[in-house]
Amino acid sequence: MTDLKSKLHSLRIDKGPARAGRGRFRRWPLWLIGAIVAAGAFFALSGKFRGPVEVTTTTPTVISPEQLAAGQPILTASGYLVPRRRAIVSSKIQGRLSELRVEEGSRVAEGEVIARLESRDFEAQVARADAAIQRSLAAIERASADLAEFERQLRKATRLVAEGVAAVDDQEAAASRVAIARAAVDQAKAELAVARGDRELAEANLANTVIRAPFTGTVVRKMAEVGESVAPIPPGVNISTASGAIVALADLDTLEAEVDVGEANVAKLVVEQPAQVTVEAFPDRKYKGVLRQIIPSADRTKATVLVRVTLVDKDRNLKPEMSARADFLSLRAENAPVPSAPEILVPADALVKAERGTSVWIVENAGGRKALRAAAVTTGETRPAGVVVTSGLAGGETIVLRPAATLKSGEAVAIKGR
Secondary structure (H helix, E strand, C coil): CHHHHHHHHHCCCCCHHHHHHHHHHHHHHHHHHHHHHHHHHHHHHHCCCCCCEEEEEECCEEECHHHHHCCCEEEEEEEEEEECCEEEECCCCCEEEEEECCCCCCEECCCCEEEEECCHHHHHHHHHHHHHHHHHHHHHHHHHHHHHHHHHHHHHHHHHHHHCCCCHHHHHHHHHHHHHHHHHHHHHHHHHHHHHHHHHHHHHHHHCCEEECCCCEEEEEECCCCCCEECCCCCCCCHHHCCCCCEEEECHHHEEEEEEEECCCHHHCCCCCEEEEEECCEEEEEEEEEEEEEEEEEECCCCEEEEEEEECCCCCCCCCCCEEEEEEECCCCCCCCCCCCCEEEECHHHCEEECCEEEEEEEEEECCEEEEEEEEEEEEEEECCEEEEEECCCCCCCEEECCCCCCCCCCEEEECCC
């Protein structure tokens, strides 16, 4: 029996080492996973698997020698283009529009007919006034004839009284008839004056049915159509809320920029100060301007003062109510030398300052992708348009705004918004 148990025990399989080996086999994937994660983290931190970094870019501002000769920008203000000479054209009397000869953009000369109102009733008033004048003239003629007859009778009665043939009462009666006839003539003449006044009024009303351009300009808005009723519009009414007007007219030759300048900066400006005006519609075009007027009152809600800038070299591309920006220039000394090279300015938040100097990040095309390159620059004075860069830039580069501290030279980037 004991021998049988010994034999069976010798045939038994030892499971201890197998379990140990199986446990090491089970722990092996965990080490593998850990190594893979560590390698991934290393490569991620090294930037090998990172995609292009998104950046915001701009281009330097280049001021030409001609612009520098006029002075340096000292203040910038925004506003709109407005015509100095503008009007809402309406009729002087209420009526119905029977004819409209203009459209938006029509060029009209001073005194040119723009529209007409229905005028049959005013024509009838003129005809009635003419009839009243004729009636008054006839009454004057009749009263004058009566006066002449009564004056003849008075002369006869006076002679007869002097000869003692007629009574004095006859002379006095004749004199009374002369006085009455003269009063009738005066009344007829007064009625004639009233009739002529009525005719002038009727003619004026008839003339008011013809609406003419008050000055030479361009129709910027048509506000009524044929068949609509129009009426006189009081002064100072907003174009957008004017009811009963016919057209809005503007002299585009008098376009100027109206900009809001902060109260704290208005002391920097004087009348006749040079300026450069830019409109959003044509950002690459700069128009010469001159400060014409500083309004002598402030807007308390915005803490600004309205300033008007006359455009010296405006063109037909400019339209009223376009958004505009005016850069006011410093008053240049009379004998100051004219600069020979353009001036380059960059925003202050594009500069990277370090112990070794100042630099900017430039975005360049390299091997079909956009990559970064650090460029050392030398800076000068700070202006409203940016910081002057005296060396390191040519003016046409694409530079990074508000660059992150982690940017590296040669790193791939993508420009935001593109």
